[in-house]
Amino acid sequence: MTPKTVRAWTLIHKWTSLICTAFLLMLCVTGLPLVFHDEIDGALNHEPKIVAQPGQRLATLDEVLDTALKARPGEVGLFMSFDIDRPVVNVTSGPRPDAPESQMHFASIDLTTGKILAPGGAAGGVMDVILRIHKDMFLGLPGLLFLGFMGLLFTAAIVSGLVVYPPFMRKLDFGTVRVSRSSRLKWLDYHNLLGVVTAAWVIVVGLTGVINTLSEPIIQVWKANELAAMTAPYKGKPVPTHLSSIGKAVATAQAAAPGMRVQFVAFPGGSFSSNHHYAVFMQGETPATEKLLTPALIDAETGQLTAMRRMPWYAQALLLSQPLHFGDYGGLPLKILWALLDVVTIVVLVTGLYLWLSKRRGGEAS
Template structure:
C-alpha cells in the first residue's frame, strides 16, 4: 500500500474515532448495566405477588382485561396488550388518544385468572429507565436516536479504517507484540492496536446492530407506508372505525391463532395505533421455540367482524431490526453470553480511552 494511501486511511481512522469517542464511551458505560437488565430488574422486582388460585384455574377472555383497564382510567382507550412470560399477567396500555406522547399513557398489569389489577407499570421509573433512555436517545427522542445512529456509522468507519492501517503498521512487528522497552506512549499504542484488531468483529457487530436499533421508528414508519398500506388497501377511504364498533379482542386472538397454530401471541395492537390500522386488531405472533421467538408475524383481523384480513411475515428490514435488538445486548445466550458481552464492553472502553490518550499525548509532543 502506498504511503499516501496509508496516511489517508490513518487520517480517516483518527478523525472518525475522535468525533464519536465521547458518545461511544457513554454508550459503553450505559450499555454495561443494560446487558444485565433482566437480572437487575429481577433483583429489584417490586411487583405485587399474585393472589393464590387453584392450580387448574383458567384464564379469562381478553375482553375482560380491557374492561378492567378502561374502568380504572375513564375516558381512555386501549392501545396495546402484552403478556408476561413468567406469570399469568396481561399488560394493557391505555391513553386518551391513539398515539400519545411519552408519559401520557397508563400500563396496567392484570391477573389473567381473575381480571383484577395487580399493579401499574411505569417504564420511566427507576435508575435503569434513566440509563436506558440515555443509551437509546439521550432524552432527545427521535433526533437523539438518529444522532447516535450517525455516531455509530462513524464508529463503523473507524473500525474498517483501523483494520486497513493495521497491516502496514505491523509489517515489521510480530502479531500482538508489545514493545515494552519503548516509551509509555508506544506501549499503549501497541495495546490499543492489539485490543482493537482482536475485538474488531465484536465491536463491528455491536456497532451495526446499534445503528439498526436507532432506526426502529423510521423502519416502523416504512412498514406502515409499505406493507401495512398494501394489506389494508381495500379499507382505504373509509372513515375511521369508532371504538363502539369494535368487536371481541378474544375472538380476534383466536382467529389469528387458527391462521398460525405454531405460534404464540407477543402483543396485540388496537385500531389506530402505529402497529395496526384504523380498522384492525393486529395480533403480533412469535415463534414458539427459542430459535423463532424473535420472528414476529402480524395477523390483521377486522375489528368489526373478527374475520382475518391478512397475515404476512415481516419484511427483511423489520426482521433485521428484531434480530439486532437481542444481539446488541447479548440476549441470545443467557448469562454466559452476557458475561462475555460485558467483558468485551470493558475492552472497548479501554480501546476508546487509549485512543484519546494517544491523540492527546501526540498533540503534547508536537507542541
C-alpha cells in the same frame, strides 16, 4: 501497500476515531447496565411471583380489558401485551385511540386473580433513563440519527485500524506489547492489540446499533407500505362504535398461525393498526424465531381474519438487530461475554484518547 496509502488510512483512522470517541464512550458506559437489564429489573422491581395452578381458571382477555378500563373511566384500549414468564397481561389505555404516549396509562393484570397489580418499583424508571440516553440522548429522531452517524464513523475507525495494523506490525510479531519501552509506546501496543482482537464484535455491535437508530424510519416505511396495503380495502372507515371480542380476535390469529404466540395487540385507531382492525402481532416460540413478528389483522366488527403477512426484510433486520446489539440471544453467559467485550472497548477508546493527547503534549513518537 504504499506509504502514501498507509498515511491516508491512518488519517481516516485518526479523525473518525476522534470525532466519535466521546459519544462511543457514552454508549459503552450506558450499554453496560443495559446488557443486564432483565437481571437488574428483576432484582430491583421485586415483582410478585405468580404461578397458575393446573386446572385453575384464568381471567379471559375480555375480562382483563374490562378490568383495566373500569379503573380508567372514559379511556379506551390501545395495546395489550403478554408476559412470557408469568400469567400476566398488560393493557395500555388512553383518552382516545390515537392518544400520544404522554397520555397513555399502563396496567398489569394478574390472570389468576383478575386484579390489577401494583407498579413494580423504581428499576424501570432508572433503566428507562439509561436506555433513553443510550438510544437518543433525549433528542428523539435527531438524536437517533446523530448516534447512528457516530456508529458509522466508529465502524470506519475499526476498519481503517485493521488496514493500518499489518504495516505497523511489519517488523514485530502479531500481538507484541513492548512493555519495557515508554509508557506511550506500551499503551499504543495495547490499544492496537485490543482493537484488532475485538474488531469483529465491535463491528457487529456497531452496525446493529446503526440499524437500531433507524427504527423510526423503518417502522414508518412499513406502515406506509405493508400496513397500508393490508388495510387498503378499509381505508376511510371510522373506528367501530362497538368492538368485537378481543379474546376471539386473539384466538383467530393464533389459529391462523400455529406454533406461534402473541406478543402484543394494537387496537383499532392506533398507528400500528387501522381504524377497523385489531393488529395481533405473533412471534415464534424458539430463541431463533421469537424476535420475528408476523402481524395478523382481525376485523374489529366481525372478528374475522382479513390479512396476515410477515414483516418485510428491512423490518426483520431491525427486529433481529435489537437483541443482538445487547447480547439477548444466549442467556446470561452471552451477556457476560458482551459485558467483558464492552469493557475492553472502553479501554480501547480511552487509550486512543490518551495516545492522541499525549502526542499533542509532545509525547514520544511511536
